[in-house]
Amino acid sequence: MSNLLLSPEENGNLLVKFCWLFGRYLYETLKYPIGLVHSSWGGTPVEAWSSPRALHKCGLMNSQFLVKSNFWENASTKWNSSVLWNAMIHPLLNMTITGAIWYQGEANANYNRDKYNCSFPVMIDDWRMAFHKGSGGQTALHFPFGFVQLSTYHKSDSQDGFREIRWHQTADYGFAPNKRMKNTFMAVAIDVPDERSPWGSIHPEDKEDVAYRLVLGARAVAYGEKNVSFQGPFPTQAMLKQDFISIVFDQGINAIPDDGFFFEVCCSEDKTCESDNKWLPVPIEKCGFDYVLVSKPKCDADIIGVRYLWTDWPCNFKACPIYSSDGLLPAPPFILSITNQ
Template sequence: MAAGLRLFSILILCVHITDTHAKLRFASSYGDHMVLQKSPAKAMLWGYAPEGTQINISLSGPPQQEATAVADGEGMWRVSLEPVEAGGPYSVTAASHNETVTLTDVLFGDVWLCGGQSNMAFPTSRIFNASEELKLAADFPHVRLFMVALTHSETQQTDLMAVALPWSVPTAENLSRFSAVCWLFGRYLHKSLKYPIGLVESCYGGTPVEAWSSSRVLQQCGLEHSTGTWPPASTSSLWNAMIHPLLRTVIKGAIWYQGESNAFHNKDKYNCSFPAMIDDWRMAFHQASGGQTEDDFPFGFVQLCTFTKYSKDLSYPEIRWHQTADFGFAPNQRMRKTFMAVALDLPDESSPYETIHPRDKQDVAHRLMLGARSVAYNEVDVTFRGPFPQAITPSAAEVVVSYDQALSVTLSRNTFEICCSKMPQSCETSSSWVEVPIKQWNATKVVLHPVVCPPSEEVTGLRYAWRDWPCDFKACPVYSASSTLPAPPFISQRYEADGITWQEDVN
């Protein structure tokens, strides 16, 4: 699987950056055609010049702005602009007594960072209906693209080591190798918001969350620092090279598609490492941007799709659960201001890029976009979460599952399972998980088929879609009635406090 996950590392031609501070320049994450974060935030500009050099910054308008910075002892200068409303184009000029550097065709809008491993890196040229999607590139000139090159480092880098795609207006050519999920998410957002969107792709196939995390996260979650046999997967190596250099970039939010590598590596600590990484990124971006990136910026993620059909291994359902900090949904008490796109109902058995790389990225991006509209943009009338149980009522005859929203239910493959055990014995030590079919349902409840536990046991556990590949394409049993969003997987045990209420049968 590792070879398949590293498939995309050989596809990107990197533009290497000469790290010379002897001349005036912007940092490598800036360029013509870029998007800077709009008001109410103050966009930050920074770069290099000889120590002590005074830099005069100007923004052509209207409105026009001017500011001054001085290169410090490390040859770096930085300045924050006054807030600028969405729009453009602008020119941004940095000038010293003998040098001038100008960025042209600069827009102001919302900047989103797209991170993760190969399913986030999966290029637009490989998705379903790719040719039609690539033809649309010219219709969205205000959705701008930037791609960080595949690099790694044992130490934190101030500037990017290399750039794979400098800031660009989308074309069929450059979009063909750009992240499909990132592009589609940005395109859908732009159609909703009607102003510029900047997309920064920073992802690397086959990598675990530890590689994207600072030493602070590793320490918090009790993860050992290791170099590993493949450097990009080493702890903090991608944080150092592909995230840390972006911290001064003022961003609106981030989306994330990763976890496959952690299904078989430090899986049981992902419920700590992933939420801790989100918290740490938020803190680091906020501090490095002078407080202009929000310290709780919205963070969306994709709950993993599928890998192996008919597999009895529980690594995928367990990592999906840990992606939510074991709550089963997002946002939650541990992962505030997050949103999740459930993808377990989008398998691609015939994918030529291995089943771990499904080609339907349109639905993934659309579900992320719904979450962003609700969580990041506070649209109150947008449903972005599928149904989740509020209460479970077991009896000797049936099990009633009460959901938090109206349902659309179909009788498909059995995806509910119960556990019979002696109370209060944990189902984790029981092999008594058995499938139970749906008996009937109404607007908000699913009634499972009559259940008969041994005389000395009772129903003590219920789980849903707790398999690597729980259903065929868009054919899981439970969806939301209003938005056809799939119900996420869950596991609940009667004598454990997991957020779902177990109540006695009132009949």
């Protein structure tokens, strides 16, 4: 029996469905039962799941705080730091587990958003240390940890912090595993928006795709299965040419030209790109085996960077422009500096 700890933030029924699907897909590959421990609470911030020592490492104080709800307008929930760590994680530490999966992030779109690139990876490190010690060394010190990158929320031009949280979920690398978050794996969910979901598109009812993508990561990272593709295409460089910008990916891609809603290019006189006003939408003009060419914007300033899917709700269902060559895994959102030819 393989044990796997699940501790996300999500609506209960959808979480159970996601958890069950993850175990079922994994069982189909492994051919032996998968034990699942479900520990969750909807609408919660990462601070509630973190120990005091983890919070201290990110300069966060133990406190009581309000978190704005993403489900009900003008509603907030009061939380204490470490309350769910104390109540729902610490009592499990003497168990032997083989890994964890996580589905959380939206509560931090409005609370300590800019600290999430520290608080989330540090929480993972702290859980690993605590489970290893609590189980007498039977849980691996660096057990695998999988997570779902946030889906969508508002289908509008408003920004709700989701684009930043998606980036911070990867410790600002854009992909996982990475140098800061080793032995981790991520399922991209930005292309599965669900306007019909009773809990909003944050929690799409279609959990099959999300669970399947996360299982691919578990097979490759947690179980060491060879030749399992679990990451969508990610850019290795962006180069400024005469009339366009060439973006090269780390693998073959399945891409289609678009009319300018997915890529944006930063034009800046002061070499900074913090303001959204400096980003201009550009269309994909041409696609190759492992690259796309986007238009060069008309601007008098320096062309500094390019970003992709940098809005709350960029795509319709499975209709983002760039996927893996087999069409299964979407390229995640990214931001990248542009170099001259």
